[in-house]
Amino acid sequence: MDIIFYEYSPRAVLLKASKKNHSLPKCGEDIFEKPCYVIYQKKFPVSPFINMEIRYSTTRIVKKLSEVKRTILSIELSILLIVLLVLNFNYSIVKRRIDFIVDSIKNWRNGGLKNLELDTTKDEFNVIEKSVSEMYFEILKERKIDEFLLNLTSKILFLITKTSSLTDFCRELEENLKAELKLNYIKIIIDEKYKKLHPGQKALYLKSNPEIKIIVEGNFPFSEEILRIFENLIDAALLSVKEKNAKESLFINTITAFANAIDATSSWTRGHSERVSKIAVEIGEILGLSNDELKLLKIGGLLHDIGKLGIPQTIINKPARLTKEEYEIVKKHPEIGYEILKPIKELKDILPIILYHHEKCNGSGYPKGLKCNEIPKLAMLLNL
Numbered sequence: 572m573d574i575i576f577y578e579y580s581p582r583a584v585l586l587k588a589s590k591k592n593h594s595l596p597k598c599g600e601d602i603f604e605k606p607c608y609v610i611y612q613k614k615f616p617v618s619p620f621i622n623m624e625i626r627y628s629t630t631r632i633v634k635k636l637s638e639v640k641r642t643i644l645s646i647e648l649s650i651l652l653i654v655l656l657v658l659n660f661n662y663s664i665v666k667r668r669i670d671f672i673v674d675s676i677k678n679w680r681n682g683g684l685k686n687l688e689l690d691t692t693k694d695e696f697n698v699i700e701k702s703v704s705e706m707y708f709e710i711l712k713e714r715k716i717d718e719f720l721l722n723l724t725s726k727i728l729f730l731i732t733k734t735s736s737l738t739d740f741c742r743e744l745e746e747n748l749k750a751e752l753k754l755n756y757i758k759i760i761i762d763e764k765y766k767k768l769h770p771g772q773k774a775l776y777l778k779s780n781p782e783i784k785i786i787v788e789g790n791f792p793f794s795e796e797i798l799r800i801f802e803n804l805i806d807a808a809l810l811s812v813k814e815k816n817a818k819e820s821l822f823i824n825t826i827t828a829f830a831n832a833i834d835a836t837s838s839w840t841r842g843h844s845e846r847v848s849k850i851a852v853e854i855g856e857i858l859g860l861s862n863d864e865l866k867l868l869k870i871g872g873l874l875h876d877i878g879k880l881g882i883p884q885t886i887i888n889k890p891a892r893l894t895k896e897e898y899e900i901v902k903k904h905p906e907i908g909y910e911i912l913k914p915i916k917e918l919k920d921i922l923p924i925i926l927y928h929h930e931k932c933n934g935s936g937y938p939k940g941l942k943c944n945e946i947p948k949l950a951m952l953l954n955l
Contacts, residue, residue, distance in 0.1 A: 595628055606630040719751070720800060727808040731815065734862065737761065740812045744805075756788035759809075777806040823869070830873040833880060848872025851953045858952075868949050871924030875953060878908025878925070902937045905929055923947040928954055 598607035611625040726747050734740040741759040749757050756772070761783050768774060768786065775785040785805065830844040851872045855865050879887060882904055886897050893901065909926040912918045927950035930936035932943035936954075943951075 595630070598629060602629060603633060603636055606633050720804070722751070723748075723801070723804060727804060731808060731811055734812070737809070737812050737816055739862070740809075744808070752787075752789070754787055754789035756786070758786045759805075760784045760786065775802050775805075777802060777809065783809055823873075826870055826873045830877075833877055844873050844876055847875065847953065851955070854952055854955060855949075864949065867921050867924065868952060870918070871921040871928070871949060872953055874908070874912065874918075874921065875925055875928045876904065876908070877911055878904030878906065880911070881907035902929070906938050924950045924953055926950075930954065 613623040772788045930941045
């Protein structure tokens, strides 16, 4: 700082006090940007006039201000860094929670959403997790119901084709449903009265089959809506089995009548085909054949001599012993029967019975002279 007293002009210096000899510029508007001199002038009202001029250097102020700015900048940077660290920490937590939920949703088919129930973290994502978890278990519940109805439909279709009577169908269906639904008791009642229900039992009534009731005991795991679907499936299945049995009965009766008509062409063969069919089925039952095999055996037995329609009646009804030539003609009836029935696709499974029912284990049979291991099982049974 410089203090100068002078008369008239700064050049007429009367007194000057100065710490240092500065060569700094005079301060302008940028007083705090770089060091400079601030000039203060004062006139004393004496005679002669004396002027006082004070020049003050801003070097120390600028230096201190620069230090303050650096300190403030360091504090600001520190605060910013802390804020960034906090934000990054919160982001990592949020990202981890979001990734956890997203991964759980992606793997929902493999039970991934079950992890949401195991998560005990208490944060703002709990509402989302709870909603997603509830949605998942609702979908899982509906999926199990859909799978059950699909499996039930598949089993019903299988039983319709497998079983040969309504009684067999109901018995098989009872066993399947009891195991599938884990019921204590289930009984399908047809055309008979059922006494008072026992405690815990429930009766299901079918629309198209009012004479049929389903008695169940145990925890039936479905809502009323699903129960109606279940009843409708059983209802339709029983109706299909009834119609199937009626058609099969008509089919068998028609074949029986046809077989009797064939046998009636000769007094020697009257009732022969029906007797053969009956005996073959009885033997098949003793041997434990399936229902399908017994059915083929029955039809095959009724039609095994249909080829005799192609043999002259003079030979069929000849009272005397057949000549060698006539016997060779008779031996053609299996092949004639095979050709007669071949165009009927519904009878394709009995064709081996028709063609090979006169084959013998020693190879002396006809028309092919097959040995034991070459003769179809059902054809061999019919030959007994």
